[in-house]
Amino acid sequence: MSDARPGGHADRTSLRPRWSLNPAVGYAAAAAALLAGLALVTSRPEFALIALPLFAIVAFGVERRPRRSEVVTTTTRLAPDTDATGVGYDTRFDLSADVDALAVVLATADGTTHRFAVTPETARRLIGKVAVTHSGPQEILRLHYSALGAAGAAFTSPDAGPASSRLVPPPRLPIDSLPLPQRVVGITGAHDSATPGDGGEFRDVALFAPGDRLRRIDWKVTARRAQLPGDLYVRRTFSTADAIVMLVIDDRDEVSADISRWSGSKGPLTSTTSLDLAREAAASLASAYLAAGDRVGMRDLAGTARSVEPGGGTRHLQRLQTTIATAAPTGRPVKTTRTPIVPASALVVVISSFLDDLAATMAVTWASTGHRVLAIDTLPQVDVAAASREERTAFQLLMLERTSRLDGMTASGVEPVRWDAAPGSAVPAVRLRALTRPRRIR
Amino acid sequence: MSDTNRGRATPTSFPDIGPTVPALALSALTFIAGAGAGFLVLGVSGWLVVALLLALGAAAVPRGPFAAILIVLLAVALVAGGRPGYAPPLIGLLAAGHLLVAVGSLSAWLPRRASVQLAVLRRPLLRYLVVQVAAQIVAFAVLALIRPAGAEAGSVWLGLVGAIAALALAAVAAPLLLRPAR
Numbered sequence: 300m301s302d303a304r305p306g307g308h309a310d311r312t313s314l315r316p317r318w319s320l321n322p323a324v325g326y327a328a329a330a331a332a333l334l335a336g337l338a339l340v341t342s343r344p345e346f347a348l349i350a351l352p353l354f355a356i357v358a359f360g361v362e363r364r365p366r367r368s369e370v371v372t373t374t375t376r377l378a379p380d381t382d383a384t385g386v387g388y389d390t391r392f393d394l395s396a397d398v399d400a401l402a403v404v405l406a407t408a409d410g411t412t413h414r415f416a417v418t419p420e421t422a423r424r425l426i427g428k429v430a431v432t433h434s435g436p437q438e439i440l441r442l443h444y445s446a447l448g449a450a451g452a453a454f455t456s457p458d459a460g461p462a463s464s465r466l467v468p469p470p471r472l473p474i475d476s477l478p479l480p481q482r483v484v485g486i487t488g489a490h491d492s493a494t495p496g497d498g499g500e501f502r503d504v505a506l507f508a509p510g511d512r513l514r515r516i517d518w519k520v521t522a523r524r525a526q527l528p529g530d531l532y533v534r535r536t537f538s539t540a541d542a543i544v545m546l547v548i549d550d551r552d553e554v555s556a557d558i559s560r561w562s563g564s565k566g567p568l569t570s571t572t573s574l575d576l577a578r579e580a581a582a583s584l585a586s587a588y589l590a591a592g593d594r595v596g597m598r599d600l601a602g603t604a605r606s607v608e609p610g611g612g613t614r615h616l617q618r619l620q621t622t623i624a625t626a627a628p629t630g631r632p633v634k635t636t637r638t639p640i641v642p643a644s645a646l647v648v649v650i651s652s653f654l655d656d657l658a659a660t661m662a663v664t665w666a667s668t669g670h671r672v673l674a675i676d677t678l679p680q681v682d683v684a685a686a687s688r689e690e691r692t693a694f695q696l697l698m699l700e701r702t703s704r705l706d707g708m709t710a711s712g713v714e715p716v717r718w719d720a721a722p723g724s725a726v727p728a729v730r731l732r733a734l735t736r737p738r739r740i741r
Numbered sequence: 742m743s744d745t746n747r748g749r750a751t752p753t754s755f756p757d758i759g760p761t762v763p764a765l766a767l768s769a770l771t772f773i774a775g776a777g778a779g780f781l782v783l784g785v786s787g788w789l790v791v792a793l794l795l796a797l798g799a800a801a802v803p804r805g806p807f808a809a810i811l812i813v814l815l816a817v818a819l820v821a822g823g824r825p826g827y828a829p830p831l832i833g834l835l836a837a838g839h840l841l842v843a844v845g846s847l848s849a850w851l852p853r854r855a856s857v858q859l860a861v862l863r864r865p866l867l868r869y870l871v872v873q874v875a876a877q878i879v880a881f882a883v884l885a886l887i888r889p890a891g892a893e894a895g896s897v898w899l900g901l902v903g904a905i906a907a908l909a910l911a912a913v914a915a916p917l918l919l920r921p922a923r
Contacts, residue, residue: 321846321849321850322804322805322849323803323804323808323842323845323846323848323849324842324846326805326806326808326809327808327809327812327842327845327846329806329809330809330810330812330813333813334812334813334816337816337817341820343820344883344884345816345819345820345831345884346816346820348831348835348876348879348880348883348884349812349816349819349831349834349835349838351876351879351880352835352838352839352842352872352873352876353812353838353839353842355872355875355876356839356842356843356846356872359868385754388754390756399864400861402850402851402852402855404852405754405755405756407754409754411754411755413754413755413756413856414764414852414854414855414856415755415756415758415761415855415856415857415858416764416851416855416856416857416858416861417758417858417860417861418858418860418861420860421758421759421858421860425756425758426756426757427753427754427755427756427757428753428754429754430754445850447847447850450864450868451843451846451847451850451865452846454849454850
């Protein structure tokens with residue numbers, strides 16, 4: 300059960316615990332009964348004296364028996380990661396007076412499981428911070444707990460507390476120079492255009508014609524050039540235009556730097572993955588293009604994130620950021636995917652690891668239909684140290700195919716950019732600057 | 742997340758609960774208490790091996806009957822050994838037997854690799870001390886007034902067999918006694 304409260308979203312569970320006898324105390328009670336019987340039979344007080352502390356333990360347990368009607372309420376609130384050091388959590392247990400101690404098993408997003416036992420006073424508020432190494436939907440925290448009561452004579456079965464999840468937004472890298480599409484469209488926007496209109500560079504001075512605005516009349520030129528009464532000269536300009544950018548995210552797979560995990564995850568991925576890089580690239584490009592006044596849209600190939608039509612503005616950026624953050628693989632192989640429809644004259648940015656042919660084929664198709672296509676390569680820098688010989692061989696074959704695929708795209712006019720640059724090579728912002736070239740005026 | 746998180750200190754997701762001890766320390770204490778009591782009561786003998794095995798079982802499987810069987814075994818061996826009076830074996834067995842159950846009840850509940858906040862041990866420690874002081878006083882008072890009876894040969898086996906039989910019988914009584922109140 301979860302509810303939203305002012306100042307933070309809270310995840311809560313309220314469960315009635317199932318108390319059971321502590322086996323150690325049960326056996327101790329049996330031993331005490333036996334010793335008491337031996338004391339009676341043999342008339343030896345030593346047996347009774349040794350049984351005395353055991354009877355005391357049982358007596359304490361009887362005196363402090365827990366009530367079945369009591370409920371344990373667990374509430375967890377997550378704090379936003381404002382300084383990139385991690386997501387803070389605040390977990391609170393509301394326990395009855397019957398509880399002597401609480402054992403907690405805490406599984407966090409960084410792949411760590413903590414096991415600890417605390418007093419009820421400490422359990423009223425547990426605070427920590429979880430390092431988040433990935434963007435997108437994350438289960439930040441999951442906990443189980445068991446209470447000890449009746450002076451140690453009873454404890455509860457482990458119960459599940461609330462599982463707290465968070466949509467972690469990807470970071471945005473600053474990008475100064477941005478490549479533009481082959482053509483800019485529209486009659487208003489942030490870029491110069493070759494179309495006659497308002498708002499752009501000076502074009503020429505011509506005689507007034509129907510349709511020209513009166514405020515465009517250049518009286519100085521009219522006074523100099525007019526030969527007949529009624530001749531008026533106007534200043535004409537070019538219009539401005541929009542650039543449309545379509546981000547196509549290939550979120551069908553998510554691979555990490557450790558190739559031994561490519562055939563199936565054996566636990567949480569702790570290093571940066573291809574999808575982390577894809578979200579980062581998409582968020583950075585979307586932010587940069589929208590700040591420049593262009594329109595940005597989004598498509599994803601796995602179908603998990605909704606499509607976003609090209610738009611601009613702050614709200615549109617927030618919508619894009621949220622949609623980019625939700626891009627995630629479905630966990631099942633995507634057999635067929637239609638080529639997404641992109642607007643004419645759009646710059647298409649294909650963000651993929653290019654481990655198979657689908658994204659590359661789409662990129663080549665768009666390039667052949669006249670779009671300018673950028674291929675953002677999001678495969679992380681790979682570590683083969685932990686891989687077996689067979690895995691390294693398979694990886695080399697895969698990389699040969701991938702290299703051939705990338706070369707084929709480049710030959711078809713697609714411009715590649717490696718996002719996770721190797722040490723010593725150009726970072727993405729520098730590579731994008733190299734792709735910036737004068738626009739073609741139509 | 743390629744460059745933005747590099748160079749920053751990784752925060753710890755473990756909450757700040759103050760000083761802790763590992764749960765394995767309690768298991769070790771269980772074994773030490775059982776082994777110490779066994780050595781004190783049985784001395785170096787073949788039965789000491791049995792006692793050590795039971796102590797190991799109590800430490801490894803705290804939810805098992807090993808601690809209870811060990812206490813009954815040592816009690817019968819103490820009486821059968823003919824060492825009457827308020828002597829070190831009785832004092833040690835009284836303290837160690839109580840400690841076995843007190844620590845064993847905690848170990849039976851805790852996750853094996855848990856970190857135990859020191860404050861969790863405060864109440865059990867206070868209960869142990871209060872009960873133990875009272876039990877030692879009562880034992881001294883009783884044994885200083887009553888002459889110990891003679892030893893009976895073979896009664897150590899009686900202790901083992903009787904313990905196992907009584908466990909089955911008391912398994913019915915104890916849950917009824919300790920069921921949660923409505």
